Structures are given as C-alpha cells and as structure tokens.
Amino acid sequence: MSRPVRLWVFLVGAVLVAALYAWACFDLPSFGGDHHPYGDRAVRTALAQHTANAVSSVNFDQRAFDTLGEQTILFAAVLGTVVLLRQVRGERRTDPTPAPVADRVRWFGVLMLPVALVVGFYVVAHGPLSPGGGFQGGIVLATALHLLYIAADYRALERIRPVGLYEVGDAVGEAAYVVTGLAAVLAGSAFLANVVPHGTFNTLSSGGTVAVLNIAVGMEVACGIIVLLARFLDQAVEIEETAEETGAR
Amino acid sequence: MAAGELLPLVVAVPLLGSAVLVAAGRRLTRIAADALGAAFAAGTVALCVFALIGVLEGPAVAWAGGWRPKDGLGVGIALVGDPLGVGLAALASVVTVAAFVYSWRYLEEPPPRHAGGFPALLLLFQAGMCGFTLTGDLFNAFVFFELMSVVAYALTGYRVEEPRPLQGALAFGIVNSLGGYCMLLGIALLYARTGELGMAQIGRALGTGEPDALVLAAFVLVMTGLLIKAAAVPFHFWLPDAHAVAPTPVCMVLSGVMVELGVYGAARVYWTVFAGPGGVSHSSCTRTLLVIGVATAVLGAAMCWQQRHLKRLLAFSTIGHVGLFLIGVAVLTPEGVSGTALYVLGHAGAKAALFACVGILLARYGSVDEYELYGRGRELRLVGVLFGVGALALAGVPPFGTGLGKAVAEEAAGQQAPWLPAVFVLVSAVTGGAVLRAGLRVFGGAGPRPPAEKADGEPETSGAEEEPETGDRLGRVPGTMLAVPVALLAGALAVGVLPGFAAAVGAAGDHFADHTGYLGTVLGSGSALSHVSASPHWTAAGVVLDLVSTALAIGCAALAVWRPGRTGHPGASGWWTPIRRMQSGHIGDYVAWALAGVALLAVLTVPGMLL
Amino acid sequence: MSVLPYLAAGWIFLIGVYGLVTSRNLIHAVGCLTVTQSSTYVLLVAIGYRRGGTAPVFSDLPPGARVVDPVVQALALTDIVVGATVTALLLALVVQLRKRHGTVDPDKLAELRG
C-alpha cells in the first residue's frame, strides 16, 4: 500500500479503537478507588508467609508459576539473541583497539565498580524485605559490570567477563528456579510450593523459598543481560564483514 | 501420581531440558545435543499421555504452589487438565518430537560453541505451547503466549545468512508483540472490573450484572491478541512471510500447532470468561467469529491458489483451514468444538507431513518453486506419494482425521446457517487442489512446462534458487527425513479410524463447551456435565460431502495442470492482483491492518450487546 | 482526574502504533514498540492505585496499614524487564537485516511480496 492509504487505514482504525477504549475507561472504577479484593488477599497472605515485601511475595510465592514463565521468556530472548547474533561465515573478529580514557573517568569507574556491585547484591538479597528483588538487582549487577567498559576499554572488560561462563550462569539460574519447584514436589507438596520454614518476620532469612527464588532469578537476569550486552558489543566493536562478503547479495 | 500433579511437570521438564542444553551445549557435539533434546521432548510426550489418561474421566485441577482457594477465593494460579487442553499439549509435544527427529540431519552444522542453541529453542517452544494449553489463569496464558512468540521469532530468523528470514521474522515479531500488548490491556481492564486474574474467577465475577463497554473492550482486546496468533483476517499478513522463510522443522511446528493454539485460546477464553450472562452474548460472539472465519477461509484458499512458492502455498492453506476452525468454533456448540478438535488433529498431521516433503525438495534441489521444480521430483517416488496423500488429506478425503473432523464440523455449522457447509467444501477443495496441482507438476511433470521466469510487474515471491538449509545439497535423502512424514500421515489417518478416539474427543468437546461445569470444577462446587452430545462418527452425509470436496480438488488440480490457460498461473486473472499486492511485506502495512482489525472486531461485536 | 491516567495509557498506545505505521527506520520502529509497551504498564499501575495508600512493603509499616495493590506491581515489574530482552531480540534481527539487505528502511525491503 502507498503511504497515504496506509495512513488512512490506520486513522480509521485508530479513531474507532480510541472511541471504544475511552468509552470503556468511563466504566472503569475511578482512579484511586478502594475496590482491590485480590490486593487485600495478597497482602494478608504475604504477612502470613512472613514476607515483608508483598510484591515479592506475589511474584515469588503466590504467583511463582507466572514468574517461572516470565524468566523463561527472558532466558529464551537471551538465547535467541545469542543464536541470531552468532558470527557467520564471511565475518571475522578483530580484537578491539585500546581506547584512551581520561584519568578522572578511569578513577571514577574503578571506585564505583565495587560500590555498584555491592548495591546490586544488596538489592537481590533484600528482595523479600525492601523494594527490589531478583529482577531489579540483576539489572543493576549487569549494568554495574559495564562500568569497566567506560572506565577502561573493551579489552579490559573482555578479560574479566568470559561470556561462556555467563551463558552457563544464565542456564544455571533458570535450572535453579525449576529445580526449587521440583524439590517442593519431591517434598510431597505442590510444584513451586513454599515448603522451606518462613523464618522470623523482617529478617534476611524470612519468606522461605522467596529468598531462594530471588537469588536464582537475580543470577539469571544478571548473567542474561551481560550476555546480551556482550553480543551487542561484539557486533558493534569487533565483528566485521570480510572484504568479499559485502552487505546485500 | 494423580493427573493433577503431572500438569506442572509437563511444563517444567522441557524448561529443565533447555537449561541443561544451554549449560552443556558448549561441550556437546551436535548429535549429543539433538539426542538430549529429543529425549526431553519424548519424556514430555510420555507425561502428556499419562496426564491425558488420567483426565479422560473428568478435568483435573492443579493449583501451582499449593495455593488452593479457601471458600472460592484464592491467590494462586490454577492449571486445568481439561481433556481437550491436555490433548493439545500432547499434540504439540508429538509435533515437536517430529521436528526434532526431522532436524536430526537436516540443519546446517551449527557453529562449534552453539550446538545446543536450536534444540534448546525447540524445547522452550514446546514448554510455551504446553503451558498455554494447560493454564487456567488469564495472565499466565499471556505469559506463555509471549514465550511461544519470542521463541518463534528467534527460530524463524534462524538462518541469518539469508535476507528473507530476517524480514519475515521481524514482521512476525512486531505484529505478534503488538497482539500481546493488546491482550495485556484487555486483561488489565478485566482485572480492574472483577479484581481477579483466573479465567474461572473472572467468568464467575462477570456472571452477575449487565455487559457494558468495559466488557466489550476487554473482549475485543483479548480476542485481538489471540486472533493475531491464529492468523485470522485481517491479522494474517505475518504468517506467509514467516512460513516462507522459517527452517522446515520450525514450519512444521508453527503451522501444525502454534497457529491452532490461537484458535484454541480464543475458544477457551470465550467459553470460560465471557460466556456468562454478564459477558458477551452467544449471538454477538457467533456473528463476530463467523464473519472473521469465513473471510479468513475464503481469502486463505484464494491466495493459496495463486502461490508458486511451495512454503507460502502451504502457509496460505493453513490460513484457509484456520478460517474453517474459526467457523467450527463460532457455532458455539459441543459438536462444533469436537468436530474442530478432530479437524485440528488431522490437519496438524497432514500439514506437518507436507512441510516435511517440501523440506526434502529444498534440501535436494535448492528450490521450492513449483515452476522451476517442474518434473524434477520424479526420482523421489515415495516423497511424491506422501505429497499426494497429504494433499488429499487436506481436501478431507475419508477415512482421514481431516475428513471426519470436517464432516462433523460441517454438520454442526449447517445448523447455524445452511450455506456454511458449502464454504467448508469449497475451501478444502481449493486448498487441497492447489497442493495437488503443485505435486502433479513437481513429482509427476504433468501438463505443459510452465514458464520458469517470474511474470514481471506481478507482485509475486518465487521460491527459485533458495539456499538449501542443509548447507550443501543432499545426495541421498536420509531415513529420518522420510520416516517423519510417514508417521505424521499415519497419525492423521489414525485420528479418523481409531474406534474410541472420536468418542473421547466428543466427550472432551462436551467438557470444553460447558461454562458452568468449568467454573464448578475449578472453584470447587463441582457440577455434573450439563449436556452430553452424541459422540462424533462417520455419517453418510459427511462422507458424501468429503468425497465431493476431494473430487473437486482433483478436478481443480487437473484443470490447472492440463489446461493452464484458464485457471492456471500464467496470465493470472488481473482482478486478483490488488488483493495480492496487499501482502506487501511492509511492516507498517501489517500494523495498520492489525489496528483496523481491532476496530472491525469492535464493530462486529457491539450490535445486540450494547446498542 | 478519575480517568486521566487511563486515557493517557490509551494515548501512549495509539501514538506508539502511529509511530510504527509511519516509521521510515526499523530501529525507530522498535523504539516505538517500546513506547507502546510502556502504555500497558501505565494502565496496570494506575489500576492498582488506592488514594491514601502507601507502598505495600511492611518492613516499616504496621500490618494493618492502608496500602496500594501489590498484584499489579508484580505483573508490571516482571514485564518491564522481559520487555527489554524482547526489544533486544528485535534489535538483533534489525542488525542482521541491515547486513543482508543493506538498508533499514521498510519501504526499500522488497523480498517478500504477493
């Protein structure tokens, strides 16, 4: 279709969908209303499970099967990206040139790296207690490691980040989550049940399997995002077309 | 081990398998990785069969994490082992195992460190499909919908050295992601209104009160996501692009099962969530799905007849059959559901076998173009026979499962509107005829040689000089690539002739199309089956209609091959070109049509419900 | 004010789809897809809000405190992270597509027609 026709088809669809959606919005309970039955039940259950952070309790205890699906989507997307960005024949890998870095930036990177890593581990470990958890902590860890890329250069980052190890870490995180679920079945309860004693409220060991699953997801998200960024950095910095295989055939 | 406890394991085992494959994939040789993947997939098939035997008497419910509801109110996720759901999970697993065995010698040698990549993606695909069929929670269904989609994008674009797979995969990715977001918006609206996420709980909450704009918007948005996955018109544009370029084992799974899960999802969501008094009335839903279904069937069959690229031809025939499935579901009767289920089972076997045969042609001659392959398939005698039998099965020849399913679905649709069986006969005849025509030309070398070069100015995708997916062209066709189509066609035949099979599917249809029964099973107030229908069986009228459609298919194929002037390709009729030009391969077009489709769904559903 | 966040979510969705339809660069299109995706989070979180409620974290709250709905937050939180990786997958497809087609302009992709 030509551009104007495509725009017309879009406009017709958009006007009708906007009308339908706006009409539905006026039937929604008003913003800030008090009718949250599922939320109230979830909060009561979270407190019963000695998990201070109700969101983590919903994510890793009450609806843990959902989070199994979500983290498997992350695992599949990372695996898909690794498969898609693989080096094909007709491409060669050149080693990156050392980049000049201002001293102040280098010092900033070197000092901030351990701090950022500790913050990341803190966010993962305190998932059941304070806002945060495996997903957010994993992202903080993954981006923290790339401070080294800013502070030094790609060669330094590659030396301390063997991609193969992180791919295995990604898979181990996924497997740990599933094995925790299967362990609950072996212990006689249902799949992904919270069979571990819940510990005392508001302490690091509270919440039973919530803490375990948090760590598994944190490991998987951190390794997954590192592998993802590694593949993109490889494509952007290292992999080039060899002369004879130019772009489109 | 009760059937209920098996349900989460059906999803967990393939996930564990894919994690093991990725972790060990770096050191495994390709054969070891494929063997491990096939073992995990076969293990899941065994689990599915055990669960199926367990649920045949009545649906089993498993609450993930042990979160059983107390007096009807709960926080956990329900996995519902409905006979139809577990049956579809078993079908998905069987077709995945067939894809594993087929890709044993089929795919190019993967790079040394990524031997585990492709099998792990196939296992994740299987886990996503099994999870989608078994879940009883709407948000969980969205999660597995996304998992299936993400893995399908990566698998479709697997051959990154070729320009076409990347364009097909990106179009597939953007349109299906948009469908997923529409579905999530619909789920958010339902959660705001009912405060529940489980399908049974939402259905119960919608049972009271009057249907209003919010229920309509939620129905339209959730159905959009599911119909995009089912490739119904006007959301179908991504399917031919994705199927023409995906590796053949992936095409077998995509066309055989994943698209049909979209139809299953639409039926499941309507029967459990919106079938109550407060939801969408039967007449509105029937009108919507009927119009969409007939349009999909007719367009799919017509476009299928125009194609010369064998994989696109099979892709459009899948769209045609999805239209027939939607009509079978649209009549909203247990007979319609069980007929469609039989038709889906038969179609999965036949379509996957046809894709396997096309894969052999691609591997052997490096082309999937009907004109270029003219007469070159004569030496592959068995493949030719399989291709012909598959074409006849698509046309619904008795005693194949497709024939039985078509007969039962036709009869159920006939009660809704007398002209519907004619649509069934015509569409299956045209699609079967197109495949038969291609088979006659490729394997039989029948009729005058068609011109090899593409008619210029004609919007057409020719399948000539494709890179064979096996790296270099295969000298001898390996045994595994022949055994798979034979087994799949035998499966399609078994669906039609096994004595107790049709009765079991009939009982499954009764359980499926029972709104109050489903609510009772999941929420604890169990209730007996409200309506037991006659189990589907071969009827005289059904057999006659099947033979008519088969005869029509053979007639069309013969006419096209031996008298190309009138209906064959050269000089294709001019009035059809604008329709073909709509399949433009441009992502902006597909997204615009998707949004227009949402508006169409709303316009079709609103009369009789609100205005 | 009672419907503003819901209408805003609808606006973000439609403007994202407008960007997708009229995009001349596939990287821009994937960016518009992330905009469309964020509309679902705005709607989800807006639905869970309760006037006068605080964050559902009880490490420093008495158990009976008035809190907002934690369920929608759990749904939105995982979706944000997963959405980023799906965007990465689509960007990987765009990178490889640029290598094979030589362009990222959807109008110039001419492979799959008819």
Place this chain on the structure above:
Amino acid sequence: MDEVLIAIAVVLVAAAATAAVFHRDPLRQSMVLSLLGLFLALLYTFVQAPDVALSQLAVGSAVTPLMILLTVRKVKRGPRSGSEDR
C-alpha cells in the same frame, strides 16, 4: 496533593512518549526514550510503586537506550552498499 503530582507525572509521560515517536532519528530517539524511562519511574514513585520504579529506572533509562545506541553504531559502521540510509 498526591493527585496533582500524579497528574503532572502522567502528562509528562504522555508528552515524552509523543516526543519519542516524533524524533525520527534513532540516536535522538534513544535519548528521549531514556527521558521517558525517567518520567515513568517518577510516575511509579508517585503512585506508590517503588519496585516498578526501580525496575523501570534500571531498564528503561539504561539498558534499552544502550542497546539502541549499539545497534545504531553497528548500522552506521556497516558496509556502505550504495544505499544511503539515515
């Protein structure tokens, strides 16, 4: 008072989203997308959703724009096979 802050944040988010769509150049678009991520995190904080805000901050304003920038760099650096592209 909360309602006003939420209304402002919602308007800012809608404006940033519109800006992100109308910046056709991917480089500038990634900047606006990280700004959108910031405003979304702000909105989630006002709506008492700290978990979601932390997740959006880490992802929306750091990881996604970084990947878009890397893609733009790879696309720009690729071989110039005759077709000019922005």
